[in-house]
Amino acid sequence: MIPVFKDLVNAIRFLSIDAVQKANSGHPGLPMGMADVATVLFKYYLRFNPKNPSWINRDRFVLSAGHGSMLLYSLLYLTGYKSVSIKDIQNFRQLDSICAGHPEYEKNSGIETTTGPLGQGLANAVGMAVAEEIMKKKFGTNLINHKTYVIASDGDFMEGISHEVMSLAGHLKLKNLIVLFDNNKISIDGATSLSVSDNYKKRFESYGWNFQEVNGHNEKQVSKAIKKSLNSKKPNLISCKTIIGYGSPNKSGKASSHGSPLGEKEIELVRKKLKWKYEPFKIPKEILNEWRKIGDRGVLEEEKWNKIFKKKNKKIKEELSRIVNNRLPENFDKLLEKQKEKFFNLKSNIATRQGSADVLEEITKNLPELVGGSADLSGSNNTKTNHSKILKPANFNGNYIHYGVREHGMAGIMNGMALHGGIIPYGGTFLIFLDYCKPSLRLSALMGLRVVYIFSHDSIGLGEDGPTHQPIEHLAHLRAIPNLNVFRPADTIETLECWEIALKSSTNPSVIALSRQKIPFVTETFTKKNMSNLGGYELKKTNFNPEITLIASGSEVQIAIDALNKLKEININSKVVSMPCQELFDKQSKEYKEKVIEQNSKKISIEASSIFGWEKYVGSQGSSLGMKSFGKSAPYKEIYEDLNLTSDSVVMIAKKMLGK
Numbered sequence: 001m002i003p004v005f006k007d008l009v010n011a012i013r014f015l016s017i018d019a020v021q022k023a024n025s026g027h028p029g030l031p032m033g034m035a036d037v038a039t040v041l042f043k044y045y046l047r048f049n050p051k052n053p054s055w056i057n058r059d060r061f062v063l064s065a066g067h068g069s070m071l072l073y074s075l076l077y078l079t080g081y082k083s084v085s086i087k088d089i090q091n092f093r094q095l096d097s098i099c100a101g102h103p104e105y106e107k108n109s110g111i112e113t114t115t116g117p118l119g120q121g122l123a124n125a126v127g128m129a130v131a132e133e134i135m136k137k138k139f140g141t142n143l144i145n146h147k148t149y150v151i152a153s154d155g156d157f158m159e160g161i162s163h164e165v166m167s168l169a170g171h172l173k174l175k176n177l178i179v180l181f182d183n184n185k186i187s188i189d190g191a192t193s194l195s196v197s198d199n200y201k202k203r204f205e206s207y208g209w210n211f212q213e214v215n216g217h218n219e220k221q222v223s224k225a226i227k228k229s230l231n232s233k234k235p236n237l238i239s240c241k242t243i244i245g246y247g248s249p250n251k252s253g254k255a256s257s258h259g260s261p262l263g264e265k266e267i268e269l270v271r272k273k274l275k276w277k278y279e280p281f282k283i284p285k286e287i288l289n290e291w292r293k294i295g296d297r298g299v300l301e302e303e304k305w306n307k308i309f310k311k312k313n314k315k316i317k318e319e320l321s322r323i324v325n326n327r328l329p330e331n332f333d334k335l336l337e338k339q340k341e342k343f344f345n346l347k348s349n350i351a352t353r354q355g356s357a358d359v360l361e362e363i364t365k366n367l368p369e370l371v372g373g374s375a376d377l378s379g380s381n382n383t384k385t386n387h388s389k390i391l392k393p394a395n396f397n398g399n400y401i402h403y404g405v406r407e408h409g410m411a412g413i414m415n416g417m418a419l420h421g422g423i424i425p426y427g428g429t430f431l432i433f434l435d436y437c438k439p440s441l442r443l444s445a446l447m448g449l450r451v452v453y454i455f456s457h458d459s460i461g462l463g464e465d466g467p468t469h470q471p472i473e474h475l476a477h478l479r480a481i482p483n484l485n486v487f488r489p490a491d492t493i494e495t496l497e498c499w500e501i502a503l504k505s506s507t508n509p510s511v512i513a514l515s516r517q518k519i520p521f522v523t524e525t526f527t528k529k530n531m532s533n534l535g536g537y538e539l540k541k542t543n544f545n546p547e548i549t550l551i552a553s554g555s556e557v558q559i560a561i562d563a564l565n566k567l568k569e570i571n572i573n574s575k576v577v578s579m580p581c582q583e584l585f586d587k588q589s590k591e592y593k594e595k596v597i598e599q600n601s602k603k604i605s606i607e608a609s610s611i612f613g614w615e616k617y618v619g620s621q622g623s624s625l626g627m628k629s630f631g632k633s634a635p636y637k638e639i640y641e642d643l644n645l646t647s648d649s650v651v652m653i654a655k656k657m658l659g660k
């Protein structure tokens with residue numbers, strides 16, 4: 001038997017429907033409908049090496065419509081990735097199988113990103129395409145020059161994030177981005193005409209994209225369209241008209257094939273219709289070999305690339321492997337140390353957003369892999385420095401992105417850049433607008449990506465902009481997300497320390513929450529040690545046996561210090577613990593934690609934010625001073641007074657606690 005194109009395609013279809021049937025859950029419709037398109041892509045165009053899924057110059061393939069995960073797992077198995085075996089496919093959706101319900105990013109596996117929340121993959125792909133262009137500019141077209149392909153579905157384009165990222169991609173002229181749209185006009189509730197009447201051609205063309213439309217079941221048409229995209233000057237969208245659940249006599253073209261097993265009887269009918277006479281999970285040797293040959297092509301591709309790489313000068317080779325392997329420059333620690341000393345000598349009473357700008361001024365000069373940006377708040381977040389060079393349309397010689405007012409897009413794009421490798425993304429907005437980018441931030445944490453979120457204007461301390469702009473529940477919300485460090489530094493020293501930790505955290509994202517208002521310098525003694533790395537530490541105390549432990553973060557550390565001084569005047573001994581990062585403090589030893597938060601003392605936490613979560617430090621006998629309502633519009637000092645977030649309130653609480 002000599003396999004033909006249709007045999008390769010049907011291998012995907014049957015692996016997918018049989019796996020979904022065995023799991024008794026999953027989405028057969030998309031893999032059945034997009035199997036032709038995916039086969040054209042993998043057979044003729046995609047440059048990838050299953051033997052080395054991390055090859056830096058591979059084409060990226062993103063399945064944005066993550067519910068169609070069996071399409072991806074089938075492709076990985078068929079082309080010979082070690083990460084996905086036939087056993088894994090048989091274990092689709094079972095505990096610890098790499099073939100999870102929706103694709104979950106795993107380094108070196110061929111699963112390039114975690115998808116499932118619609119629209120996210122599209123955003124990641126834009127980030128990957130940006131990263132590719134930036135790295136190409138740095139290392140030259142013969143080292144970095146690849147495409148980013150995406151399969152996206154109706155739902156991806158309904159989501160708001162798609163508008164944000166496609167608009168930016170069009171603006172930037174990301175020509176190496178090719179999106180294959182599974183235009184089957186069906187979603188869960190039924191026909192997409194229930195909710196959409198967009199003119200896709202006009203929509204995408206108005207963003208500055210190339211638009212083509214083809215029959216997604218016609219090999220030649222799909223291939224011709226991809227070929228045409230390869231030489232375009234703009235991002236490309238190929239609308240592939242497909243039939244969801246293709247091949248199913250009773251369910252194709254219907255929402256019923258979208259998200260549940262077809263059923264044994266229907267699968268039998270599909271087998272007959274598509275003339276597939278093989279048992280579930282049995283791919284005939286000839287067909288498997290044909291697929292494996294497609295995978296093997298990539299070995300040669302990478303070998304060719306390796307030869308070019310070897311001929312490059314030492315500096316380029318070392319720099320590329322340094323950034324791809326997440327290593328910071330050798331002199332990096334020294335630079336920070338010097339800056340820390342400078343900050344300590346200056347003792348500046350400045351807003352932490354300004355402190356962050358001072359840190360960035362130094363690191364943007366010395367860390368070429370750092371790519372910053374802001375969602376139209378550059379001057380407020382202080383993310384742009386004298387060494388920031390702006391990325392312009394079709395000109396990627398830079399390290400700073402004006403994302404426009406697109407917080408969600410920014411976060412999804414940052415994930416894509418981090419996933420691509422060779423880039424450390426940071427991006428800014430106000431902490432309140434976490435609400436506008438949280439779905440992507442959650443995925444940064446889930447995937448364990450080094451992405452740095454700069455969230456300034458971190459409390460009622462921002463003042464006059466009022467309650468719409470004053471975050472209340474946001475820190476508690478962030479602290480509830482696993483694998484995320486939430487920093488709220490108290491002065492320039494802590495700000496520098498938090499930045500250092502964020503840049504060195506290669507398996508988790510970081511949020512650095514920064515004040516708008518000026519705050520006093522609070523560090524008492526100079527040490528080279530990164531104290532913020534302990535999460536919380538003793539900053540000041542009046543006696544060896546404090547009766548009160550005051551725990552505060554960020555701008556409220558000063559309130560704690562004032563309270564300590566006032567308590568001293570009335571002969572109450574206390575101590576102040578600065579807690580820039582609860583997550584890191586929680587990781588310390590029991591002894592350390594009990595030493596810092598004196599067990600025999602009464603505890604009070606102070607933070608201009610929801611008190612939710614502080615119970616774990618103050619205990620049932622303690623007290624938390626914070627926000628129980630929304631904020632107010634007024635000069636910030638008046639808001640603090642009005643809401644009793646003052647050192648006098650702390651003193652009153654302390655006295656009451658001690659019965660004095």
Ligand SMILES: Cc1ncc(C[n+]2csc(CCOP(=O)(O)OP(=O)(O)O)c2C)c(N)n1
Pocket residue numbers: 029030065067068116117118119153154155156159182184185186187188244258
């Ligand atoms: C952000 C988000 N909202 C909702 C869902 C649940 N969901 C999964 S697929 C889907 C839509 C399916 O339609 P389409 O994208 O056209 O996929 P197809 O039916 O063609 O497979 C929805 C609403 C999701 N995965 N992500």
